[in-house]
Amino acid sequence: MENNSTDAFRDKPINIDETGKSKRIVAKQPKGKWYNRRTYFAWFCILFLIFAPIIKINGNPLMLFDIVNRKFSLFGNMFYPQDTFILALIMLVAVVCIVLFTVIYGRLFCGWACPQTIFLEMIYRRIEYLFDGNHRNLSNEKYDEYSKIIRTIGKHLVYIIISFIITNVFIMWFTGPEKLWQIISSPISENQLGFLFMAGVSLFYYFVYAYLRQQICTFFCPYGRLQGVLLDSKSISVIYDYKRGEPRGSKNTGDCIDCKQCIAVCPTGVDIRNGSQFECINCTACIDECNIVMEKVKKPGNLIRFDSYHGIETGKHSIKNARTYAYSAVLLILVIVLGITVSKRTSVDVSINRMQGTMCQEIDINNVSNIYTVKLINKSNKLKNISFKLIDIPNGDLQFTTDISQLEAGAAIESVLMLKLPKTLLKGRSTDLEIGVYDSKTLLSTYTINFIGLQK
Ligand code: SF4
Ligand code: SF4
Known part of the structure; x- marks a missing residue:
């Protein structure tokens, strides 16, 4: 790449000064087509974050990660600890999706959908513009000292209030709205630990958005650090068209003034003109700003745009390469496996195992019995009327030590099953039997259990 700038930017992160301290970046407010699009999308994401645990689908929250009660809802589908395999698979598919998406579209997620960027750029930064003035016009310079102090106090008070609201939204994703309301509406003395946690998280958010800001993306976020290995010359990112822009300057030069x-x-x-850098979150603010400049100097727009190095070099825009195909293949396989696993998932989880250390019991001259432990979990949000039947042996007798007929939504029951069979039905020392589990008259699932006969 031809570039007139020095390579000093490679020596240290941009937002660290010579002494190693972090530099506060005071950015002008962007304006333009991309900023408007980003604003609409950000508000869609914010509304999703607020309402996802509140909206119900089939009686289940749209999203919920209730770790304490070990219940998870993804798009209205409830998952329990017994679904760990499916949850692990979903996470694996999500990670591969993120990797694949990043290979193709670079850090689009960071600039557009990451909660850190959304809250910082769309809420906290706008509060800053409101109290300090838009740095675009340096209007804050016109305030006197007294006004600046009042404005600073006001700004930080609003920061704290917003941080408290974000904390409540965050907690709601783990407790659900009902439990959150119960915590908020009860006296502090009844829930001191909960309120301490809430205050701690609120202060943490305040510290992150008021002071740490872009340091989170630069130093803490592991996803940002992955870019170096995930991006290649064909990855799409916000990029400066150095072929068109260089040599930069005001007279007899390329388009960059x-x-x-x-x-x-x-x-x-x-400085995006130095090429892709790990601090860049692909927010598109520089695209809008450069387009404003290009319009003023009557040159074509999009000197900075979404493109790839390969696209700039060759003028061809293609996202197809070997790595994209490989990731797509892995993703497809995982999605198929996930689809099959979820489709086979039943609303009632059943496990039937012979009780350890028990043998075949002779009940009377004609009948024998085996003892099993049975565990049932209702993974739906409806009451289940459970019954068990042997599929091919109508005269088999099933007796449970506890009543399993009514299984409440989300409830789990353990019981002991004594299965009594006529000796004539046994096929030697070991007989496989098919047992059906019903909700009222609907067959939910069938299981094969082993029945052992008497030792001779
Ligand atoms: S805004 Fe555009 S013209 Fe101005 S320095 Fe940046 S790339 Fe060059
Ligand atoms: S270089 Fe452009 S896209 Fe990257 S973070 Fe800065 S303004 Fe956003």
Whole structure:
């Protein structure tokens, strides 16, 4: 890449000064087509974050991660600890999706859908513009000292209130709205630990959004760090068209007039003209800003745009490469396995095992029995009227030590089953039997159990 700038930016992260301290980036407010699109999408994400645990599908929350009660709801489907395999598979598919998406579209997620960016850029930064003035016009400079102090106090008070609201939304994803309301509406003395946790998380959010800000993306986020291994020359990202822009300057040069407005608007302080850097979150602010400049100097827009190095070099825009195909194949296989596993998942989880240490019992001259432990979990949100029947042996006698006929939504029952059979039905020392589990008259699932005969 031809580039007139120095390589000093490679020596240290952009938002760290010479002494090693973090630099506060005061970015101008972006404006333009991409910023508007990002704003709409961000508000869609914020509304999803707020309402996902509140909206119910078939009586289940749209999203819930109730770790304490070991219940998870994904898009209205309840999962329990017995579904660990499915949850692990879903997470695996999600990770591969993220990797595949990143290989093709770079850090689009960071700039558009990451909660850190959404809250920082769409809420906290806008509060800052409101109290300090838009840095675009440096209007904060016009305030006197007294006004600045009042504005700073007001800004931080609003930061704290917003942090408290975000904390409540965060907690609601783990408790559900009903439990959250119960915590909030009860006296602090009844739930001191809960309120301490809430205060701690609120302060943490306040600290992150008021002070740490882009340092989270640069130093803490593992996803940002992965970019170095995931991106290649064909990955799509926000990129400066150096072929068109260089040599930069005001006269007899390429299209870049070196106004540095793309840097002024960047929330992480990146000079995108130096190429892709790990601090860049693909927020598109520099695209909008450069387009404003290009319009003013009457040159074509999109000097900075979504493209790849390969696209800039060759003028061809293609996302097809060997790595994309490989990730797509893995993803497809995982999605098929996930689909099959979820489709085979029953609403009632049943396990039937012979009780350890028990043998075949002779009940009378004609009948023998085996003893089993039975575990039932109702994974639906409806009451189940459970019954067990032997599929091919109508005269088999099933007796449970506890009543299993009514299984409440989300409930689990353990019982002991004594299965009595006529000796004439046994096929030697060991007989396989098929047993059906019913909800009222509907067959939910069948299981094969082993019945042992008397030792001779
Ligand atoms: S905003 Fe555009 S013209 Fe100005 S320095 Fe950046 S790339 Fe060059
Ligand atoms: S370089 Fe551009 S896309 Fe990247 S973070 Fe800065 S403004 Fe956003």
